Amino acid sequence: MALLEIKNLVKHFPISGGFFGRKTGDVKAVDGVSLSVEDGETLGLVGESGCGKSTLGRCLLRLIEPTSGDIIFENQNITEMNFDHMREMRRKMQIIFQDPYASLNPRMRVGEIIGEGLQIHGIADGAELKDRVMALLAKVGLREEQYGRYPHEFSGGQRQRIGVARALALNAKFIVADEAVSALDVSIQAQILNLLQDLQEEYDLTYFFISHDLRVVEHVSDRVAVMYLGKIVEIAPADQIYTDGQHPYTRALLSAAPVPDPTRKAERIVLQGDVPSPINPPSGCSFHPRCAFAQKICSEEEPPLVMDGDHGAACHVFGPGATVKPN
């Protein structure tokens, strides 16, 4: 069963300029994304900087208000909810941020940071609140005597544990992990990934795991979606996307990641140029200017995301939606 379903989600940030501050254009950060997240799974979202993956993650919790589209969580359309109702919903939907240095209030004690949600929602108070926070600290691998410390007294990995405890405090079901381990050293990264996995098993959590690190995404995800310029270009079970990626961007992205195996000389597809601007994305398939397989149709028509079972790709040339032969 789908815990969360998004339909044709769009987020355009207006750009204003000129003398009267008129609107001069849009940054098309998320441009028509539809996907569903099953109960208890980890959906990985990969893409390069500026592709809109963080904006998408934040839209799911309405931390950024989407321009249009529907977000259905537990069969309720949350895009139509008013402020109070939405706040209730956020008990079940939480986020862990990338930067463990910027996402914790430096003037609050760790116990207060973790317990704040419990207090706001009137779930616990006084001694009970403290007990619950202590239990959470232990759960994420911190010590109880660290309750009264301030964030600056912790290392990056420990801070990320605090972020995890905060997300868990309200018994969330759905957690958006936005580059949750990217700022950490690899040995610490492994600790946090293991923690997230343990908690998922224990509490039956559903993760929306955003990262640019393909190896990490492969390791944690059940399914992986690849995003390019505000659109999902491919979605498939994790093992399939790594062995049988269809979209040329997916294949280029995967081949670009360095392989920690000196005996295997990977055949690398080196993409030319940079990601185009999301203000004026190319016509048709937005990847066509960098694509080695681009044909006439690619610059004219936007390929839809066509599914074949649980594997979908948005490409005119490859995958289930292919209409022309590769040349």
Place this chain on the structure above:
Amino acid sequence: MSALLQIKELRTSFFTSDGEVRAVDGVTFDIEEGKTMGLVGESGCGKSVTALSVMQLLSKGVGKVVGGEVIYRGKDLAEYSDAEMRDIRGNEISMIFQEPMTSLNPVFSIGDQIAESVRLHQGVSKKEARARAVEMLHLVKIAEPQKRVSDFPHQLSGGMRQRVMIAMALSCNPSLLMADEPTTALDVTIQAQILELIKELQEELGMSVLLITHDLGVVAEQADEVAVMYAGKIVERAKPEIIFARPSHPYTIGLMNSVPGVIDKSAKRLQAIPGIVPSPLHWPSGCRFRDRCSQAEEQCGQSQPDLIEIEPGHWVSCLKVPVSAAAA
């Protein structure tokens, strides 16, 4: 093959109000002519300070090389005067940094910035230096170099800025390029472009490279030799074929286990290294990894293990690793 740069027992400390921070504490390795040495380790292990010590770019009064030698082409760099050192820096040995966003001066055009080092070191005219800047931009594959040479850093993407940094570093044909996390701030597709570019230029110009990174994948592909650093020391050193096939120091093994898909691709769970890196103000006695090491015994706390050749070309500093018959 002779060594272009020899680092012997290098020790660098920072003197802070809290005490002496022994950031680099007895590091020894050679970089051969035309080869790439990959220095891997986590933040705070001293890999960047090693490079800065070679360049003598430590902030005066705070950081100081307190021991060891850095021998470049047979001569100790410590014997050079400041003026002589300035001639070497950016000319024979040059460096690129991690942050392409902050390493360029925002108020000068990229052409001026590349031309600056050419004029400084090669004593050519303004016009010639400008021509050289265009040539360098062409070399690092920036499209329309004639036009781009007048651009300012903010007009370029991250990948292009890193190309400009490389153009600047290579403008005087250095013999040694020190690249400190050159691709860490970049996306993977751009990283692939930059790494390929460095490799190509290295073959073309025959320079040596010291590649500093935390990414095991990058060293596996780029380096001719790998040194793993932990807490100011090198704990293991070998060719990538050896070190990835037979990692021997418990820290190297832990590091490889921490990255999905290096040792066991199908593992559902990563084997994380417990604990965190100790503070450089108070390194533990004996082996500095022993607090986090599953193999540690009492003897590990008594003395710092030496870097020993356990098989030909494979150096490890751990008391628990047996020496093979071939090396003994």
